Amino acid sequence: MVKNTSNISTEPYKGVRDFYPEDLAVQNYIFSIWKKVVESFGYNEYNASVLEPSDLYKAKTSEEIVNEQTYTFTDRGDREVTLRPEMTPTVARMIASRKRELGFPARWYSIPNVFRYERPQRGRLREHWQLNADVFGIAGTEADVETIKLAYNIMKAFGADDSHFEIKINSRKLLNAIFNSWYELDENQAQAFQRLLDKKSKLPEEVFYGEVEKVIGKPLEFLNLSHQNPTYEQAMAMPDIREAKLELDSIVEQLKSFGISNVSYDENIIRGFDYYTGTVFEVFDTDPANNRSLFGGGRYDNLLSIFGGESLPAFGFGMGDVTIRDFLETHELLPSYVSTTDIMICIMDESSRSYADKVADELRADGKKVSVNYSYRPVVDQIKSARKQSIPYFIVIGEEESLKKTYDIKQVNQHE
Amino acid sequence: MVKNTSNISTEPYKGVRDFYPEDLAVQNYIFSIWKKVVESFGYNEYNASVLEPSDLYKAKTSEEIVNEQTYTFTDRGDREVTLRPEMTPTVARMIASRKRELGFPARWYSIPNVFRYERPQRGRLREHWQLNADVFGIAGTEADVETIKLAYNIMKAFGADDSHFEIKINSRKLLNAIFNSWYELDENQAQAFQRLLDKKSKLPEEVFYGEVEKVIGKPLEFLNLSHQNPTYEQAMAMPDIREAKLELDSIVEQLKSFGISNVSYDENIIRGFDYYTGTVFEVFDTDPANNRSLFGGGRYDNLLSIFGGESLPAFGFGMGDVTIRDFLETHELLPSYVSTTDIMICIMDESSRSYADKVADELRADGKKVSVNYSYRPVVDQIKSARKQSIPYFIVIGEEESLKKTYDIKQVNQHE
Numbered sequence: 001m002v003k004n005t006s007n008i009s010t011e012p013y014k015g016v017r018d019f020y021p022e023d024l025a026v027q028n029y030i031f032s033i034w035k036k037v038v039e040s041f042g043y044n045e046y047n048a049s050v051l052e053p054s055d056l057y058k059a060k061t062s063e064e065i066v067n068e069q070t071y072t073f074t075d076r077g078d079r080e081v082t083l084r085p086e087m088t089p090t091v092a093r094m095i096a097s098r099k100r101e102l103g104f105p106a107r108w109y110s111i112p113n114v115f116r117y118e119r120p121q122r123g124r125l126r127e128h129w130q131l132n133a134d135v136f137g138i139a140g141t142e143a144d145v146e147t148i149k150l151a152y153n154i155m156k157a158f159g160a161d162d163s164h165f166e167i168k169i170n171s172r173k174l175l176n177a178i179f180n181s182w183y184e185l186d187e188n189q190a191q192a193f194q195r196l197l198d199k200k201s202k203l204p205e206e207v208f209y210g211e212v213e214k215v216i217g218k219p220l221e222f223l224n225l226s227h228q229n230p231t232y233e234q235a236m237a238m239p240d241i242r243e244a245k246l247e248l249d250s251i252v253e254q255l256k257s258f259g260i261s262n263v264s265y266d267e268n269i270i271r272g273f274d275y276y277t278g279t280v281f282e283v284f285d286t287d288p289a290n291n292r293s294l295f296g297g298g299r300y301d302n303l304l305s306i307f308g309g310e311s312l313p314a315f316g317f318g319m320g321d322v323t324i325r326d327f328l329e330t331h332e333l334l335p336s337y338v339s340t341t342d343i344m345i346c347i348m349d350e351s352s353r354s355y356a357d358k359v360a361d362e363l364r365a366d367g368k369k370v371s372v373n374y375s376y377r378p379v380v381d382q383i384k385s386a387r388k389q390s391i392p393y394f395i396v397i398g399e400e401e402s403l404k405k406t407y408d409i410k411q412v413n414q415h416e
Numbered sequence: 417m418v419k420n421t422s423n424i425s426t427e428p429y430k431g432v433r434d435f436y437p438e439d440l441a442v443q444n445y446i447f448s449i450w451k452k453v454v455e456s457f458g459y460n461e462y463n464a465s466v467l468e469p470s471d472l473y474k475a476k477t478s479e480e481i482v483n484e485q486t487y488t489f490t491d492r493g494d495r496e497v498t499l500r501p502e503m504t505p506t507v508a509r510m511i512a513s514r515k516r517e518l519g520f521p522a523r524w525y526s527i528p529n530v531f532r533y534e535r536p537q538r539g540r541l542r543e544h545w546q547l548n549a550d551v552f553g554i555a556g557t558e559a560d561v562e563t564i565k566l567a568y569n570i571m572k573a574f575g576a577d578d579s580h581f582e583i584k585i586n587s588r589k590l591l592n593a594i595f596n597s598w599y600e601l602d603e604n605q606a607q608a609f610q611r612l613l614d615k616k617s618k619l620p621e622e623v624f625y626g627e628v629e630k631v632i633g634k635p636l637e638f639l640n641l642s643h644q645n646p647t648y649e650q651a652m653a654m655p656d657i658r659e660a661k662l663e664l665d666s667i668v669e670q671l672k673s674f675g676i677s678n679v680s681y682d683e684n685i686i687r688g689f690d691y692y693t694g695t696v697f698e699v700f701d702t703d704p705a706n707n708r709s710l711f712g713g714g715r716y717d718n719l720l721s722i723f724g725g726e727s728l729p730a731f732g733f734g735m736g737d738v739t740i741r742d743f744l745e746t747h748e749l750l751p752s753y754v755s756t757t758d759i760m761i762c763i764m765d766e767s768s769r770s771y772a773d774k775v776a777d778e779l780r781a782d783g784k785k786v787s788v789n790y791s792y793r794p795v796v797d798q799i800k801s802a803r804k805q806s807i808p809y810f811i812v813i814g815e816e817e818s819l820k821k822t823y824d825i826k827q828v829n830q831h832e
Contacts, residue, residue: 007723008722008723009469009471011469011725013495014511016464016467017464018464018465018510019462019466020462024461024463025461039756039757041785042786043787046434046437048428048432048434048438049428049434049543051432051531051543053427055424055425071491073487073489093424094426097427097434101804103805106805107792126467127466127467138791142769163772170778207760258773262624303611306424307423307424308424341458341523369455369456370458371458371521373521373667374554385519387519388517388519389460390517399481
């Protein structure tokens with residue numbers, strides 16, 4: 001199509017999506033499953049503005065995200081503002097602000113849009129929506145177990161089989177214990193090691209091991225604390241390592257007692273954010289065509305202290321609409337599109353309009369969703385329009401119907 | 417409370433809102449009424465990103481808004497981006513982009529957040545949510561009548577009486593006819609006149625009339641085309657004035673035939689946006705304590721041509737959450753807050769946890785929304801937490817319940 005260059009483009013901004021009704025129906029389907037399952041676990045919905053003071057992200061969000069991937073600008077009043085890149089700092093800010101008035105444990109969820117300035121690619125856009133479910137005030141592993149069970153139940157509610165996905169868990173507490181007690185690293189070394197681990201899958205193996213050796217001052221002996229490991233008994237004799245590993249084992253066992261068997265310990269699960277303090281988990285698609293991390297979360301018991309109050313036990317996860325949509329498409333789990341509108345009323349001529357309007361209002365009073373076609377075009381064209389909009393039923397109102405005060409509801413043939 | 421200055425603030429960004437669960441419940445209530453009514457008229461939901469190329473607003477949004485009130489910034493890739501100040505240019509862009517594939521008439525709605533850089537005050541925040549309902553492809557007054565009826569039905573669905581609000585309508589076509597045929601203004605004069613009219617209520621009367629005289633070169637003779645007007649017959653003899661006025665009268669008559677009587681012609685209704693071409697309407701709160709414009713809309717048949725294609729008849733309106741919430745509060749029409757969570761399960765000791773988890777899952781399978789209190793604190797404190805969260809029911813599970821496999825559901829006294 002030749003376009004006049006002085007015309008305004010119909011393209012959206014780069015890396016974001018337009019949601020036509022058939023796209024929004026998919027999003028609404030995903031959101032409705034999310035809402036249903038998290039509310040069944042007693043989660044209450046909250047929200048906040050997409051605009052946040054930039055300072056909010058400077059303390060605990062990963063360095064890479066803040067420096068290279070946020071939308072940050074200065075407003076007309078000289079304030080530094082950021083389009084939120086994630087929701088956790090916001091929910092922590094809100095909870096910290098009213099800690100005295102709120103009842104605990106508090107289970108909160110939201111489905112915000114979040115922004116990252118990234119090169120758009122499959123599964124990674126500049127804006128996506130994300131379920132955030134966080135529970136505050138439970139120090140014990142009950143929160144870890146319930147949250148992972150909640151994530152599992154969401155996958156099941158989408159119709160996924162246990163074979164479609166797997167849950168991998170690890171513990172920052174365990175990692176830190178290994179860093180401290182086994183490798184005897186100082187804080188800087190530990191942080192550098194953790195960052196390397198976070199990048200492990202993107203690095204060639206020999207580069208990873210070389211870099212790790214530089215950081216810890218000797219070759220890597222082990223990371224995976226398994227019975228197969230020759231150093232297992234020696235490591236487990238160290239009290240902090242032992243405690244953290246037994247806690248992780250107990251979480252896996254508790255999940256298995258709820259019938260969740262596709263869960264296992266994986267030493268490679270790190271999660272990018274600096275604020276995690278305990279259990280971390282990630283859910284992976286097992287399909288070779290889409291074999292990637294779908295979502296994850298973890299425990300962050302110290303984040304609230306950045307606001308100057310006491311810390312508060314917290315456990316949460318975020319689940320993005322783009323990755324979950326890819327998953328549902330890969331496994332053919334998305335319902336097909338039907339309009340929310342039930343019936344289109346086609347009017348044959350202007351003199352039939354009054355009866356058509358009356359029928360529309362009667363059907364609406366009866367709970368039906370009804371659109372009236374006021375184009376007065378040939379009925380065949382009006383039905384074609386209903387088909388284009390995926391409206392399942394139509395009614396034709398002409399002189400005869402108006403006189404007799406009757407009408408028939410007919411099905412729109414969707415494939416004509 | 418004394419705060420360490422190095423701590424991060426818990427305040428949101430200036431002029432935007434945090435939605436705690438009880439605030440979001442109000443918003444969800446408003447959104448649910450909007451959705452229910454517009455869907456009953458066959459509207460389909462769409463959405464788009466809050467980020468739009470700045471060019472989109474340069475053609476037809478009001479000058480004041482674009483130059484002084486938008487959030488516009490340059491992204492890391494040197495693109496000029498705006499946080500949408502209104503939704504109409506976006507929906508026009510999306511419809512224009514797929515005009516050939518869509519079925520018409522197309523009825524679309526969305527509930528986007530929109531941004532304006534304004535000094536925050538009552539009813540005016542920097543971010544608000546807004547129902548946008550637009551119908552495309554109906555050239556006749558059927559669209560005008562149906563849309564105003566839809567707006568009326570939304571007010572009624574909120575529980576408003578006809579005496580709580582009034583609908584005022586005018587016509588840009590009529591105004592333009594008066595400008596052209598009666599005052600014989602050129603395009604610049606007409607535009608200057610229209611901008612003055614838009615500011616009329618903010619100007620002292622003598623300033624308004626003085627400015628108008630400067631623009632039109634003589635004293636203002638009339639604006640209100642009523643029978644009381646001495647120039648009425650003379651003006652109605654002019655064909656373009658006559659046609660536009662009869663069309664407006666017909667819309668009022670059609671609305672009355674649907675039982676909508678709180679609607680009348682008002683020459684002062686202008687609407688700020690430059691893109692309106694025909695009927696415009698505004699809904700006012702009649703309460704002296706909140707006597708302001710609640711929302712409005714109108715016909716904009718030429719907006720789609722800014723994208724280089726043909727124009728397309730269009731009629732729509734926007735209804736903001738802040739003003740409608742003020743209205744509902746003024747008239748005491750808001751429901752009181754209850755948590756979405758039905759039941760809190762209070763556990764007396766860790767040995768009762770396993771039965772408590774079982775009860776929770778059984779109740780969830782039965783459609784109940786259940787939160788489990790894993791604090792193991794005294795039961796009285798757990799019930800206090802349920803009260804703070806406005807959860808209506810609780811269950812206590814201890815040794816006895818675990819042994820006998822029974823439990824009682826009790827009501828939380830919300831005022832203890």
